[in-house]
Amino acid sequence: MSQPDSFIEEVSEEVRRDKLFALFRKYGWIGVLLVVLTVGGAAWNEWQKSTRAASAQAFGDAILTALDAETPEARRTAIAGIDATGDKAAIRALLLASDPTEDRAASLAALQALAEDPALPVVYRDLAILRRVILLGAEAPVADRHAALDPIAAPGRPYRPLALEQLAYLLVEEGKKDEAVAALRALTEDQAAPEGLRQRASQMIVALGGETAEG
Template sequence: MSNPESFIDEVTEEVRRERLFGYFRRYGWIALVAVIALVGGAAYIEWQKSQDAAESQAFGDAILAALEAPDAAARRAAVAAIPAEGARAALRDLMVASDPAADRAASLRALEGVAANATLDPAFRDLAVLRRVILAGAEMPVADRRAALDEIAAPGRPYRTLALEQMAYLDVEAGKPAEAIQTLRNLVQDQEATQGLRRRAEQMITALGGDTQAG
């Protein structure tokens, strides 16, 4: 019985082998494509990383070169002319707006552009809103400035405490010192506020004739 059984086993194994080879001939390309996709995907990711690094390096070099221009107007023009997209464009525009004394109108336009770009990270947009409110000053109605600041003063926003500080100043401007003092007291106790901001809040409370501790 052993010889017939051995023969049957060999035939069965041969059939399995032929069937496996048949499957491979029929479907093996799928595995090949999957391997190529994995290898190609990994290579593309590495290439993309190197491209991003190279673009960031070039952008940084361009910024540094622009800042070496001989005067403020030339620096502004050089920075504004740097080609950029996305976050780099936002950073470029924020830098254009960093010297409003040279061209206030251009600074406001640059800030408005960053603030209105919904594709950007909130850190860029909120900073642009904050700077625009500060730069516009009394030229922008108090109600409009408050509405802009109210949005970025929400919990979790990156410049929440700075926005609250500006809202306290708006209360002073609107003739509401009691409200301003309360907002500033809250900032003194706010764990997210920097030491510099807390000191400014305390000084402003004193200037308004208030007490830094709630009564």
């Protein structure tokens, strides 16, 4: 390579290097920012996980402490005093409604509040409605119980088989034995229904004088 060519190449290399440094000075902050965001995002996720775990631990400890109270009244008071939102509030409400023999009115009120809270997932609201219908029993008109259970018995709802079972019992209560047997027989063939529920349905069919699918 001639001396002029070598000189031109060195100059070109310097120019490229200067351009690279200039670009880095101008846009290098973007790369730094991406690194900071990546590291910060990972740290934020870890902090959130740690916070959720600590919150769940504190809530569980508070529940266990409340359940250790000596009397039912003290337990209910302690549970009601636990600070909770979202899913934890739903669990707290279900615990408040878990002892209807001691305070039926309070249990019904807790279930009603839970069922009517649109901020909670449907799995909790449906469970509260189902539990409340069962707890009320014949105290509530059959039509009201039908109206409460029908939406829960819709396809895709989490407690559909249990709602269908209760609807079949309402048919028995209304004296519609044949319709009740048909509804219960459908439940015995429903693979989405728990085994225990299918067994209860079969036993009820026999008690009503009907025949199961096997019989």
